[in-house]
Amino acid sequence: MPTSQPTQTAEVARLLAKCQRVVALTGAGISVESGIPDFRSKGGLWTRFPPDQYATIQAFMDDPEKVWQMLAEMEKVLDRAKPNPGHLALSRLEKLGVVEGIITQNIDGLHQEAGSKTVVEFHGSHRTLGCQWCGKGYGSDEFDGTETPPLCSCGKVLKPDVVFFGEAIPTRAMNDANSLASGCRVMLVVGTSAEVVPASQMPMLAKRNGATVVEVNVERTLLTDSVTDHFLQGKAGVVLTDLANEIAKLL
Ligand code: NAD
Numbered sequence: 001m002p003t004s005q006p007t008q009t010a011e012v013a014r015l016l017a018k019c020q021r022v023v024a025l026t027g028a029g030i031s032v033e034s035g036i037p038d039f040r041s042k043g044g045l046w047t048r049f050p051p052d053q054y055a056t057i058q059a060f061m062d063d064p065e066k067v068w069q070m071l072a073e074m075e076k077v078l079d080r081a082k083p084n085p086g087h088l089a090l091s092r093l094e095k096l097g098v099v100e101g102i103i104t105q106n107i108d109g110l111h112q113e114a115g116s117k118t119v120v121e122f123h124g125s126h127r128t129l130g131c132q133w134c135g136k137g138y139g140s141d142e143f144d145g146t147e148t149p150p151l152c153s154c155g156k157v158l159k160p161d162v163v164f165f166g167e168a169i170p171t172r173a174m175n176d177a178n179s180l181a182s183g184c185r186v187m188l189v190v191g192t193s194a195e196v197v198p199a200s201q202m203p204m205l206a207k208r209n210g211a212t213v214v215e216v217n218v219e220r221t222l223l224t225d226s227v228t229d230h231f232l233q234g235k236a237g238v239v240l241t242d243l244a245n246e247i248a249k250l251l
Pocket of ligand 1: 029218
């Protein structure tokens, strides 16, 4: 069973400062404080556009115009979002030599905007688009948002380079994530429900290779009573900032 909170931030800070080689696995929860809803936020984007109807590759191939109704709204939310203290704390921990890299399930690019250098975008990025038919690639900044859906020069509807449900993880991201997860000494799992495979398997992979698993979440998840060694309950922005401040004092 993971230990309880009050003594924990200090204890986890000591562990991270000592072990270094920390890899973070982040999910939608870390970007909630930047105004991007996760799949659980009530009344948000995903209530109106259920992921099973708008975020599967089959839905996109069947009716890309329909899926672009959701994508266009999501783009507006992503364009407004800025890194929050949680993203900044992870970037600071990388600069301090404690965090080795981040495996993120998010497509929002906020870790890089916060200054993190080693970021594996496990589910791709919304910043580029590709044509499923002719293979041509585009930057999302080549479109101003008025052209929905954005079209390829061949006339087909473009797809953002994000991994839809039912699509394989890009080989390079899979390899990079496996190598980070299997080589780390601590895996810091932040703001993920751990319900989406194969990303949800990264903490198990880390643990099998001897890592300690620290989880930061506002609520308990599938991992909490099985894989997690230390559960820090709270908002990522608050918990990670406290953790980074404690670690900085120890180095
Ligand atoms: P999820 O929506 O299934 O779970 C989010 C988790 O974050 C929950 O466990 C929730 O309790 C927790 N959480 C919410 N607010 C938090 C906060 N302030 N601090 C800490 N924890 C908080 O998300 P998931 O596990 O990442 O899986 C969903 C899939 O959807 C992923 O594949 C992801 O790529 C995609 N997604 C991405 C974004 C994004 O890019 N920002 C947003 C929504 C969904």
